[in-house]
Amino acid sequence: MDFELTEEQRMMRDTARKFAEQEIMPDLRETIRQERFDSSIIKKMADQGLLAPHLPKEYGGLGLDYVTSSIIWESLCSVSLAVTQAAVSGPIQPATNLLDAGSEEQKKKYLPPVCSGELILSGAVVEPNAGSDSSMIETTAVRKGDRWIINGSNIFITNGEIADVVLFIAQTDKSKGLKGLASFIVERDTPGFSSTPMKGKISWRGGSEGSLSFTDLELPLENQIGETGRALRDALRGIDTARLFLAAGAVGLAQGCLDASIKYAQERVQFGKPIGGHQLIQGIIADMATRIEAARWLTYRAADLKDRNIRHIKEMSYAKYFATETALWVATQAVKVHGSFGTFDDFPVGHHYQDAITATILGGTAQMHQLTIGQQLLEIPAFR
Numbered sequence: 583m584d585f586e587l588t589e590e591q592r593m594m595r596d597t598a599r600k601f602a603e604q605e606i607m608p609d610l611r612e613t614i615r616q617e618r619f620d621s622s623i624i625k626k627m628a629d630q631g632l633l634a635p636h637l638p639k640e641y642g643g644l645g646l647d648y649v650t651s652s653i654i655w656e657s658l659c660s661v662s663l664a665v666t667q668a669a670v671s672g673p674i675q676p677a678t679n680l681l682d683a684g685s686e687e688q689k690k691k692y693l694p695p696v697c698s699g700e701l702i703l704s705g706a707v708v709e710p711n712a713g714s715d716s717s718m719i720e721t722t723a724v725r726k727g728d729r730w731i732i733n734g735s736n737i738f739i740t741n742g743e744i745a746d747v748v749l750f751i752a753q754t755d756k757s758k759g760l761k762g763l764a765s766f767i768v769e770r771d772t773p774g775f776s777s778t779p780m781k782g783k784i785s786w787r788g789g790s791e792g793s794l795s796f797t798d799l800e801l802p803l804e805n806q807i808g809e810t811g812r813a814l815r816d817a818l819r820g821i822d823t824a825r826l827f828l829a830a831g832a833v834g835l836a837q838g839c840l841d842a843s844i845k846y847a848q849e850r851v852q853f854g855k856p857i858g859g860h861q862l863i864q865g866i867i868a869d870m871a872t873r874i875e876a877a878r879w880l881t882y883r884a885a886d887l888k889d890r891n892i893r894h895i896k897e898m899s900y901a902k903y904f905a906t907e908t909a910l911w912v913a914t915q916a917v918k919v920h921g922s923f924g925t926f927d928d929f930p931v932g933h934h935y936q937d938a939i940t941a942t943i944l945g946g947t948a949q950m951h952q953l954t955i956g957q958q959l960l961e962i963p964a965f966r
């Protein structure tokens with residue numbers, strides 16, 4: 583075991599942190615107040631090699647391992663998890679899915695422009711009546727000659743309102759259940775496809791979500807990705823990568839809160855000394871740092887197993903569950919350390935506090951990860 587970061591990992595960590603401070607931080611308060619994600623950040627991230635570190639070089643990524651990619655994601659998210667997720671979600675979940683299940687032609691067509699930030703790709707699984715339970719997917723795909731006719735909808739889709747291309751799942755034969763599900767890709771200008779922005783969030787206001795609608799949408803057969811019946815299985819690598827990103831991002835969010843809290847506790851004077859000199863505040867800082875360190879190593883461990891292609895279902899759930907719950911706890915402590923100033927958006931902890939709750943829901947809720955861990959350990963099915 584070697585717990586030291588390599589020279590390359592330190593360099594990527596510092597590059598990502600500098601990028602986030604220079605390109606995300608300055609507009610962050612207005613982005614959040616206006617609930618407006620500026621998609622130009624995607625191209626800027628691509629130009630710095632930060633958009634798709636984990637995707638293979640042959641398709642425009644950097645071909646880096648998942649531990650190094652996690653370190654990059656952690657650094658970017660120490661400034662804003664919501665903005666970073668909106669920027670990188672295409673390369674993370676749907677692009678990884680496409681990489682695994684797409685034909686060579688499909689990969690060559692879509693992956694390079696996604697990696698260069700020229701094409702925004704969304705991945706759509708969740709529907710109004712199908713959240714954690716994908717077996718409830720209601721969008722239908724009916725084969726008619728050389729076309730698929732699609733009807734249905736999705737909600738909460740990252741960049742759904744601005745995506746150029748969407749990878750989504752539909753049911754081809756309800757009687758087959760999960761074995762009837764198939765993946766498809768649709769380009770925005772296809773008749774029958776429409777999207778609506780979803781506004782009014784109390785959290786993740788720097789992100790971008792939309793609902794999608796498919797009304798007698800006609801797709802040629804070549805727009806199917808992978809085989810019918812394998813859609814959820816094919817999506818798993820992408821979902822697994824999204825979970826790793828969220829674990830790393832939650833560690834970054836928590837680290838951002840800790841950094842700000844240490845600085846504030848050193849500067850804010852009450853009762854004749856910096857508040858950091860009071861032992862109760864030192865205790866909070868110590869607990870924040872200890873939990874972050876634990877979350878960080880759970881995340882790197884899951885990333886390392888993923889890099890080595892070793893089964894890691896339980897370990898990824900440990901990381902995603904613990905890191906996001908830790909971020910929520912740490913962000914709450916950080917606001918307390920900042921007192922009333924912490925409740926205003928002039929201070930960096932306010933937006934982290936807002937975002938932390940959403941990190942516990944995306945990429946599988948805390949309960950879904952508890953159930954996953956429980957069923958792995960008990961060897962008793964937890965979902966049915």
Ligand SMILES: Cc1cc2nc3c(=O)[nH]c(=O)nc-3n(C[C@H](O)[C@H](O)[C@H](O)COP(=O)(O)OP(=O)(O)OC[C@H]3O[C@@H](n4cnc5c(N)ncnc54)[C@H](O)[C@@H]3O)c2cc1C
Pocket residue numbers: 671704705706707708712713714715737738739740741786789791940943944945946947948949950965
């Ligand atoms: C900012 C944001 C971005 C998103 N981006 C995307 C995207 O790009 N693509 C996409 O497809 N989706 C996306 N989502 C949707 C997200 O993945 C879902 O919201 C999430 O999976 C949970 O589904 P749900 O909200 O329908 O909750 P539900 O599944 O309805 O769950 C509600 C509550 O019930 C609990 N629960 C459910 N079943 C059980 C059970 N068996 N035992 C115990 N508790 C249970 C859950 O843990 C949760 O607490 C996004 C959501 C947000 C907020």
